[in-house]
Amino acid sequence: MGYVDGLKCRECGREYPVDPIYVCEFCFGPLEVIYDYKAIKKVLKRKTIEKRDKSLWRYKELLPIDGEPQVGLKSGFTPLIKADNLAKELGVKELYVKDDTVAHPTLSFKDRVVAVALTKAKEFGFDTVACASTGNLAHSVSAQGAKAGFKRFVFIPATLEQSKIVASLVYEPNLVAVDGNYDEVNINCSEIANKYKWAFVNINIRPFYAEGSKTQGFEIIEQLGWKAPDNVVVPCASGSLLTKVWKSFKEFKEIGIIKELETKVFAAQATGCSPISVAIKNGTDVIRPVKPNTVAKSLAIGNPADGFYASQVVKETGGYGEDVSDEEIIAGIKLLARTEGIFAETAGGVTVASAKKLIEQGKIGRDDTTVICITGNGLKTQEALAGHTSQMHHISPKLDAFEEVLKKIRGK
Ligand SMILES: *Cc1c(COP(=O)(O)O)cnc(C)c1O
Ligand SMILES: [Zn+2]
DSSP states (O other), rough: OOOOEEEEEETTEEEOOSSSOBBBBOOOEEEEEEOOHHHHHHOOOHHHHSSSSSSSGGGGGGOSSOOOOSSTTOOOOOOOOEHHHHHHHHHHHEEEEEGGGGOOOSSTTHHHHHHHHHHHHHHTTOOOOEOSSHHHHHHHHHHHHHTTTEEEEEEEEESHHHHHHHHHTTTTTTEEEEEEEEHHHHHHHHHHHSSSSSSSSSTTTHHHHHHHTHHHHHHHHTTTSSOOOOEEEEEOOHHHHHHHHHHHHHHHHHHOOOOOOOOOOEEEEEEEOHHHHHHHHHTOOOOOOOOSSSSSSGOOOSSTTHHHHHHHHHHHHTOOOOEEEHHHHHHHHHHHHHHOOOOHHHHHHHHHHHHHHHHTTTOOTSEEEEEEEOBBGGGGGGGGGGTSOOOOOOOOOOOHHHHHHHHHHTTO
């Protein structure tokens, strides 16, 4: 029942059958899933989608599976929040938050990619799944792999936030903390993936895994009332999510779900790890790898696999790239919490603060419809806020102790 035609090299166009492979044998270009859009156009209409269960699988014809979904059956379809309070603060007319802080089951957008990757791993017949992670992927593979009955090997940089380590360990995966940054973990994992017959979700399963990110884009269009926004701001680690949000918009146009598409795509990064936004600002196609140093650990990929393609999407759509300091990230987290009641992790702070800059620069129009992608929950990176929140009032259990405090609060 699947609609996948095969895999295709993004560089030389050579085609491959559907296998757990990710790189072209001839030119080492990355492989991408290609679909039979003519056939999909006949079966996938707005009405068909609207009748289905509210999960990412409502777009299953545009996902790279052959049979029925097997993992993450309730993942996706997170709220799109009209952010009027934040819009007012930033001085724009229409602003929306795509809120993956409440993603099921592990509170980040990685639940989307893992649902698709693990379903595909089942179809391929793997019994063990693995990943190299900046944190949220470790959390999601640990959880969804437990539910799906996989053996799990999860590799993380040893310096990861304690809360993300505990959040992964509770599902009892084999958690391996590597002395090194994400890029070193990733190289280490590529060697391991060559040797062991495991489904490494972001290595040999990467072409299928990455397709899961498209569901964030499909949902944005559906939840806006079947139209694409003028602007979308996407945080970048490897750059994959950004390229796939754009692919999803183009696919909806291709199969006739939307008629018009003029969205500008904007990349958001932390200044302490900004190879993609720097390349965009410098107007170069060369992504210069960096050594990450930022509180936004989930985005700390110094040598981004899809960085080049992300920068091309930004260029092609007339968007831009921006990056923000650790202080701005913290301020961004607090701004979103104060105005919209949404507690985002550091990556969300990056997105809010970058959007603010882009609006101030006039790169994002004040009369436009803009969507910002908030990709992970703040409960997972509470360390980042230590010493940056307001203080609580500590009292003895007496009425007059409270009234003393109340007097102070009400302004002395
Ligand atoms: C992984 C991640 C991203 C972006 O990932 P890409 O590698 O660019 O696809 C964004 N936000 C959060 C919270 C993440 O965990
Ligand atoms: Zn090739």
